[in-house]
Amino acid sequence: MSSLRAKIQDVFNEPACEQNRGKDAKARKEGCSKPLTPGAAAGGCAFDGAKIVLQPITDVAHLIHAPLACEGNSWDNRGAASSGPTLWRTSFTTDLTELDVVMGRGERKLFKAIREIKEAYGPPAIFVYPTCVTALIGDDIEAVCKRAAEKFGLPVVPVNAPGFVGSKNLGNKLAGEALLEHVIGTVEPDDAGPYDINILGEFNLSGEFWLVKPLLDRLGIRVRACIPGDARYLDIASAHRARAAMMVCSTALINLARKMEQRWDIPFFEGSFYGITDTSEALRQISQLLVKKGADPEILGRTEALIAEEEAIAWKKLTAYRPRLEGKRVLLNTGGVKSWSVVHALMEIGIEIVGTSVKKSTVEDKERIKQILKDDNHIFEQMAPRELYAMLSEHKADIMLSGGRTQFIALKAKTPWLDINQERQHPYAGYDGMVELVRQIDFALHNPIWRQVREPAPWDCQTAVREELPSTKSETATLHVVQEFAGTTIDDFGGC
Structure with missing residues (x-):
């Protein structure tokens, strides 16, 4: 137990965390x-x-x-x-x-x-x-x-x-x-090369890393280990021979990235594969780190050519959705890297962000959000279910993007909802993933079910119909009324 206590204290005192560096010695030991x-x-x-x-x-x-x-x-x-x-x-x-x-x-x-x-x-x-x-x-x-x-x-x-x-x-x-x-460093690979990288904090949710890996393959960049998404034990055991690393979710494995840099001189940066601009920037930074570690500088030119080609294809696909989504208001109730990367991705196609949570986000994540939104009023640490419901029921947002825990708040408010957390069924990473995200938002917003569920309930309409019927005091009169209104629909009464 004493060794576990020492590990916990070591993890709490994380030098690579900018917020942690700003604390005094006692506060650092308490962690976040x-x-x-x-x-x-x-x-x-x-x-x-x-x-x-x-x-x-x-x-x-x-x-x-x-x-x-x-x-x-x-x-x-x-x-x-x-x-x-x-x-x-x-x-x-x-x-x-x-x-x-x-x-x-x-x-x-x-x-x-x-x-x-x-x-x-x-x-x-x-x-x-x-x-x-x-x-x-x-x-x-x-x-x-x-x-x-x-x-x-x-x-x-x-x-x-x-x-x-x-x-x-x-x-x-x-x-x-x-x-x-x-694990790491226990196996020596016999095929280490100058274009090997590690991807840290990538979970391959819904297989979305498979949308990114082909881009790296086209650049001749090999993913030595993706930790943990779709990983194999031997790949992780030999991950210490990579030349560079990308940190996708810093709140999860920042200690792993820092210590691998200290022990094996593997530089890393924090990036995102959500959104067109962020995907392009991530590819650029990977290539630049590899060049600094000895790779041929010609990879920089190939990277820019690939980015130009893929961005053109993605924007062409997104053109059809822009008129349908431009100006739509989105409420994001998520956290971590998605709190800023998805915000940036949606704003690229003209969607308005009315609020985003910064739960589980690092100081760097929050700073990125402030730079993107230019307004602190749209940022919240966490929002109580009652407040979320009030915001949605008052139609301050056209759709909510969140995890499964808050989906029923949106459904109760009769507001479109899309899952972007780990339970999601569609991959949203990379250029193709961005197109898929926009496609799913479009599906959710324009689903005819929302117009139907917002209409008055059938029993409310039946009450209105009964009020329209004349009062009767005899069976003969009642039969006459039934015959008169036979085949009449609710719409014939002008709704409720």
Whole structure:
């Protein structure tokens, strides 16, 4: 536990974080994570954050050393996609019971589970995750993993991020520490070249990195490791031989990028593949970093030629949507890199941003938003559901872009909504991804269902019809009225 405490303090004191550098020594040690409320960590604890970062490593077995309930649905945990192995989608857990805890059989059960996975699946590595229960009872995860690795001849990686130590974001960083300590640098590639790069913090949600990788392939740039999206264990193990790196989500793995630069001299920058301008700028910066590390400068010219070609194609496709979307008002309730990159992308085609959240955004993210919007009034840290509903029901926005947690607020307000978080079903990265995002916004805004749901309910209209009917006191008169109004529709009464 003392080693875990030291790792947490090291992660909190992050020199690469501009906000952290501005604090005094005591404040730096406290970090940026908000303290958890006991019993309210579900979905936002350190274990959840570590699993999110590492699970997309597709050929690895992810073993949860905990009671059964700590393991979630591995198949639909996030929208990350794999081009090959599906082992990462299989749930492995030691399924500890009360008797195992009382009798102290946790370590023995973990060792047995590792052996069973090795014999049944033969993965290149096994990642072991302790949770609150196994950390509190004192199971020595690192000792068991070390012994199992020696016994079975494969890497067994302890991911020491039990839920109670902090927030999801802290778990992201502890996962990066596990990769640095046990994985990266353990395999020497025999094909390292001057055009190898790493992409960090890219999760390949809905397969969107597959829209970007062909652009890099055309430039002759090889992605040595994409961490974690659609990754393979051996690729990550040899990631230390890349020449440059791009950080997509700095709040998750900034510590990984900084320490790889310190240990192996791999320079990195933070960029985005959302939007036409940001995608082009990311390609330029990748090429410039490679040239600084010894690549042929001719790649700069090829990059500009590729950018000009792809931008022309993308803008031509977007021309058809501009008249339908220009001036439409969008409310963004997301965070992190999307808080500024999606804003920039939408403004490029004339969409008005009436508000964007900066939850989980870094200081650099917030500064970018201010430069783009030129108005702090459109930026909010977080908005209560009641305020979101009021804003949408008063028609201050034409559509809301957010995650699944707030979709029902938009639906209750009878406002179009589009998912842009990890649960989304469509890829939005790169030039083609930007076209797809605009296409989906257009679909959502102009779906005829919104006109229908905003009309009065049928029973309200029936009340109006009954008020139009003359009062009758006899069965004969009633029959006459029914015959008179037979075949009449609600519209014949002028609505409600």
